[in-house]
Amino acid sequence: MVAMTQEQEFQELVDADQRIEPRDWMPEAYRKTLIRQIAQHAHSEIIGMQPEGNWITRAPSLRRKAILMAKVQDEAGHGLYLYSAAETLGVGRDELLDLLHAGRQKYSSIFNYPTVTWADMGAIGWLVDGAAIVNQVPITRCSYGPYARAMVRICKEESFHQRQGFEILHTLSHGTPAQHEMAQDAVNRWWWPSLMMFGPPDDQSPNSAQSMAWKIKRFSNDELRQKFVDMTVPQAEVLGLTLPDPEIRWDEAAGNYAFGDIDWTEFFEVLKGNGPCNAARMEHRVRAHVEGSWVREAATSYAEKTAARVQEGAA
Amino acid sequence: MNPGSDLQAEGGHGAVPTRDVPTGTEAGSSPRDWPLWEVFVRAKRGLSHLHVGSLHAPDAAMALRNARDVYTRRSEGVSIWVVPATAVVASSPDEKDAFFDPAADKAYRHPTFYDIPDEVQHL
Numbered sequence: 001m002v003a004m005t006q007e008q009e010f011q012e013l014v015d016a017d018q019r020i021e022p023r024d025w026m027p028e029a030y031r032k033t034l035i036r037q038i039a040q041h042a043h044s045e046i047i048g049m050q051p052e053g054n055w056i057t058r059a060p061s062l063r064r065k066a067i068l069m070a071k072v073q074d075e076a077g078h079g080l081y082l083y084s085a086a087e088t089l090g091v092g093r094d095e096l097l098d099l100l101h102a103g104r105q106k107y108s109s110i111f112n113y114p115t116v117t118w119a120d121m122g123a124i125g126w127l128v129d130g131a132a133i134v135n136q137v138p139i140t141r142c143s144y145g146p147y148a149r150a151m152v153r154i155c156k157e158e159s160f161h162q163r164q165g166f167e168i169l170h171t172l173s174h175g176t177p178a179q180h181e182m183a184q185d186a187v188n189r190w191w192w193p194s195l196m197m198f199g200p201p202d203d204q205s206p207n208s209a210q211s212m213a214w215k216i217k218r219f220s221n222d223e224l225r226q227k228f229v230d231m232t233v234p235q236a237e238v239l240g241l242t243l244p245d246p247e248i249r250w251d252e253a254a255g256n257y258a259f260g261d262i263d264w265t266e267f268f269e270v271l272k273g274n275g276p277c278n279a280a281r282m283e284h285r286v287r288a289h290v291e292g293s294w295v296r297e298a299a300t301s302y303a304e305k306t307a308a309r310v311q312e313g314a315a
Numbered sequence: 316m317n318p319g320s321d322l323q324a325e326g327g328h329g330a331v332p333t334r335d336v337p338t339g340t341e342a343g344s345s346p347r348d349w350p351l352w353e354v355f356v357r358a359k360r361g362l363s364h365l366h367v368g369s370l371h372a373p374d375a376a377m378a379l380r381n382a383r384d385v386y387t388r389r390s391e392g393v394s395i396w397v398v399p400a401t402a403v404v405a406s407s408p409d410e411k412d413a414f415f416d417p418a419a420d421k422a423y424r425h426p427t428f429y430d431i432p433d434e435v436q437h438l
Binding site (some may be wrong): 023025031032033035036037039040041046048070073074077080081084085087091092094095098099104105106107108109110111125128131132135149150157185197229269271296299300302303306307 | 328331332333336337338339340347348349350368370371372373374377384385388405407408409427
């Protein structure tokens with residue numbers, strides 16, 4: 001038998017739907033792709049705390065406030081699972097945060113939209129987290145073990161996020177006319193950005209072939225977007241809310257919902273940094289990091305002193 | 316170039332750029348961060364502790380508290396171990412075949428290796 005190269009052995013494991021683990025040999029490009037993807041995913045989770053953190057002090061009831069705090073805490077947790085998965089690839093969490101703060105790594109542009117009413121908490125949970133679930137469920141079968149395992153935990157928790165969002169909108173939609181209108185307004189504003197979350201159409205984003213072959217990505221941008229639309233349209237009917245797209249209709253032949261064209265100019269503007277909140281999100285993130293440095297230093301100093309005392313006691 | 320050509324829905328919560336994104340700093344992994352701890356959780360009495368992930372903490376007490384907050388927010392555990400990541404000694408993936416070879420040719424260690432007449436019960 002001809003000896004296989006390391007790369008062939010690696011691809012054979014991937015093709016057999018086996019998982020690659022941290023100490024296995026892997027192509028350098030695979031490692032870099034994963035670091036980039038997991039890091040930007042982690043950044044998205046922690047930046048994602050901001051739009052919702054905005055409403056904690058103004059949640060309409062103690063019940064809603066407790067739920068929202070738990071959700072924002074989950075986003076921090078998701079960030080931590082992901083940073084620790086990225087670290088198994090040989091990069092430091094501090095390095096990744098530096099790259100985020102320097103604007104050299106990005107986070108999902110959906111978090112550059114403002115949350116102007118309470119109903120936005122509902123729309124984010126239902127639509128943004130709903131889209132995230134569609135995006136993330138296939139990653140639970142990603143070829144890289146630590147990323148896939150982190151995603152299993154995250155997907156379980158996202159389900160709570162989506163359901164609490166749906167409940168907020170359902171309550172508002174069936175409340176007073178003003179509440180109903182608030183819910184409808186939030187859905188109007190978040191629907192198209194949620195569709196854009198899946199990225200540009202497949203014919204404009206041809207770079208995923210390698211990620212598909214490595215089984216990091218399993219479905220194309222358009223496939224995921226269609227899945228999300230098919231899931232969401234019937235849910236909107238139950239909510240009693242209208243999705244802001246007159247072209248949505250059941251396509252009997254295709255066996256899915258047809259929907260209108262997406263205006264990508266807005267998406268690219270937000271991505272370029274011209275969204276309503278790009279600067280505010282980054283400024284807040286960097287400030288929180290800088291202002292929190294004394295806590296990290298104090299904890300380090302306490303740990304060092306305690307360790308020294310233990311050593312003295314032993315001597 | 317179409318600005319969309321290097322965007323994928325990789326961010327979990329939406330599309331992010333994939334081209335010209337650095338995957339490390341020049342500084343490398345300098346240990347500015349707190350030490351890394353591996354976290355093991357016992358889901359309930361009667362089960363052993365299982366590895367669930369890792370986290371950074373300045374000392375063991377903080378590692379335990381952080382592990383509680385990061386890995387058991389939904390009653391996933393009744394007991395947690397944290398172990399400094401540097402204390403873990405692992406077998407090498409490069410020697411995987413040689414290392415586990417001794418078990419490969421000893422099928423007689425498994426009960427199914429033995430031929431037993433069909434009529435024999437409880438064996």
